[in-house]
Amino acid sequence: MRIMVLGGGVVGVTTAYQLQKDGHDVVLLERNAEVADETSWGNAGMVAPGHSFVWSSPKAPMTLLKSLVLKDQALRFRLSADPRLYSWSWRFLMECTATKARRNTLLKHRLAAYSQAVLHEVLAGEDVAYDRNDRGILYFHRTQQALDAGVQNMKLLESDGQLIRVLDRAQVAALDPALAAAQDRIVGAIHCPTDETGDPALFTRALAAIVTRRGGEIRTGTTLTAIETSGNAVTRVLTDRGPLKADAYVLALGCGSAAVARTIGIDLPIYPIKGYSLTIPVGNRPLPPTIAAVDEHNLVAISRFGDRLRVTATAEFAGYDKSHKPADFAFMKRVTQELYPEGADYGRAQMWAGLRPMTPTNLPFFGRRRFGNLYLNTGHGHIGWTMSHGSARITADLIAGRTPAIPMDGLLA
Numbered sequence: 202m203r204i205m206v207l208g209g210g211v212v213g214v215t216t217a218y219q220l221q222k223d224g225h226d227v228v229l230l231e232r233n234a235e236v237a238d239e240t241s242w243g244n245a246g247m248v249a250p251g252h253s254f255v256w257s258s259p260k261a262p263m264t265l266l267k268s269l270v271l272k273d274q275a276l277r278f279r280l281s282a283d284p285r286l287y288s289w290s291w292r293f294l295m296e297c298t299a300t301k302a303r304r305n306t307l308l309k310h311r312l313a314a315y316s317q318a319v320l321h322e323v324l325a326g327e328d329v330a331y332d333r334n335d336r337g338i339l340y341f342h343r344t345q346q347a348l349d350a351g352v353q354n355m356k357l358l359e360s361d362g363q364l365i366r367v368l369d370r371a372q373v374a375a376l377d378p379a380l381a382a383a384q385d386r387i388v389g390a391i392h393c394p395t396d397e398t399g400d401p402a403l404f405t406r407a408l409a410a411i412v413t414r415r416g417g418e419i420r421t422g423t424t425l426t427a428i429e430t431s432g433n434a435v436t437r438v439l440t441d442r443g444p445l446k447a448d449a450y451v452l453a454l455g456c457g458s459a460a461v462a463r464t465i466g467i468d469l470p471i472y473p474i475k476g477y478s479l480t481i482p483v484g485n486r487p488l489p490p491t492i493a494a495v496d497e498h499n500l501v502a503i504s505r506f507g508d509r510l511r512v513t514a515t516a517e518f519a520g521y522d523k524s525h526k527p528a529d530f531a532f533m534k535r536v537t538q539e540l541y542p543e544g545a546d547y548g549r550a551q552m553w554a555g556l557r558p559m560t561p562t563n564l565p566f567f568g569r570r571r572f573g574n575l576y577l578n579t580g581h582g583h584i585g586w587t588m589s590h591g592s593a594r595i596t597a598d599l600i601a602g603r604t605p606a607i608p609m610d611g612l613l614a
């Protein structure tokens with residue numbers, strides 16, 4: 202079959218790769234000059250089933266409320282004139298019960314763990330260099346009470362097979378000597394030894410090059426402007442470079458998916474939640490982190506990609522605005538510098554902001570709605586790099602009429 206993947210982020214490109222592996226003729230559309238130039242560019246690069254907890258938890262309503270009045274919160278909720286913000290927020294709040302948070306977290310963990318296994322299969326068969334680090338991720342806490350609560354929370358993921366080790370501050374410093382100078386700020390950490398990191402843009406671009414080498418078409422610089430339908434089928438798509446036809450289509454436009462889906466009568470509650478990142482060269486600094494870490498108190502994530510650090514923070518409701526200013530990065534930079542004073546050349550940090558395609562459940566959309574030849578693979582939220590590989594395989598399986606390798610109850614709309 203000729204299959205057209207709409208969107209060239211990590212979700213679209215991994216989907217094109219898996220479809221090609223199944224023998225399909227693939228064409229991918231991306232509006233930017235390169236793939237992985239939007240949300241898939243500047244994220245923390247954590248492939249982290251250990252970070253599968255949904256944001257729609259019983260604590261979320263109070264956190265949202267507080268962020269309306271308090272400044273400098275890791276979460277910034279602002280009132281806006283956009284009615285979609287309110288309808289999305291209402292649906293998000295409806296997911297915040299303990300029962301739903303538990304169910305959604307377990308579904309997400311199932312998908313994330315499967316996705317990591319698919320990533321490993323890809324790596325076993327392909328030569329993809331993306332500054333991978335497989336030493337796990339440290340989720341560290343600054344008070345004993347918070348560490349104990351973190352360990353308690355983790356029992357949910359442990360019950361689903363997640364490996365964890367609880368470390369005191371000396372063990373943390375032994376695992377990563379780069380944190381030794383900041384030992385007093387940390388009480389201990391949960392180490393998920395099977396979590397890993399790597400640069401998602403390097404990975405996505407390398408995978409796109411493989412798809413192209415094998416005869417697939419990656420059409421960058423091509424903006425999708427409309428989808429034409431007849432009865433229960435998509436007949437063709439319109440782009441700024443003319444109309445294009447395929448036998449089947451995959452919608453993988455990240456934060457662009459909801460608007461396009463609306464034009465053909467599909468309601469996809471995907472709302473952008475902005476995040477910020479710094480990419481900082483290690484330069485000649487002697488003690489860069491050797492293992493990725495999440496400061497659970499400040500909600501700052503730090504990964505090492507070869508000769509660079511990637512630091513991310515903040516969840517902000519700012520519509521589709523991706524602008525940023527130096528003040529947006531001051532806090533995350535200070536936190537990182539305090540933790541790793543000799544870890545990077547902080548004066549040369551590159552600033553970036555991007556939009557997480559969030560759904561109320563924090564789970565992506567799969568499968569078909571209304572149209573027999575249009576498949577969804579979108580809405581991957583805050584751990585889309587983690588979930589992309591498995592989501593791509595699931596989508597390829599659904600298109601082939603095969604049963605996916607993990608149970609899809611609760612994942613198929």
Ligand SMILES: Cc1cc2nc3c(=O)[nH]c(=O)nc-3n(C[C@H](O)[C@H](O)[C@H](O)COP(=O)(O)OP(=O)(O)OC[C@H]3O[C@@H](n4cnc5c(N)ncnc54)[C@H](O)[C@@H]3O)c2cc1C
Nearest residue numbers: 208210212232241244245247425455457476584585586587
């Ligand atoms: C600060 C931050 C930190 C994060 N950290 C992590 C992490 O550590 N681990 C993790 O797993 N995830 C993380 N994420 C989430 C992850 O980055 C996203 O879930 C993932 O990148 C989403 O991929 P995507 O392909 O769906 O979207 P995108 O990468 O945005 O791709 C969608 C593509 O569609 C294209 N497009 C849209 N509209 C059109 C159109 N009309 N025509 C043509 N092309 C179009 C866009 O240009 C874009 O390239 C983080 C996100 C942020 C913001």
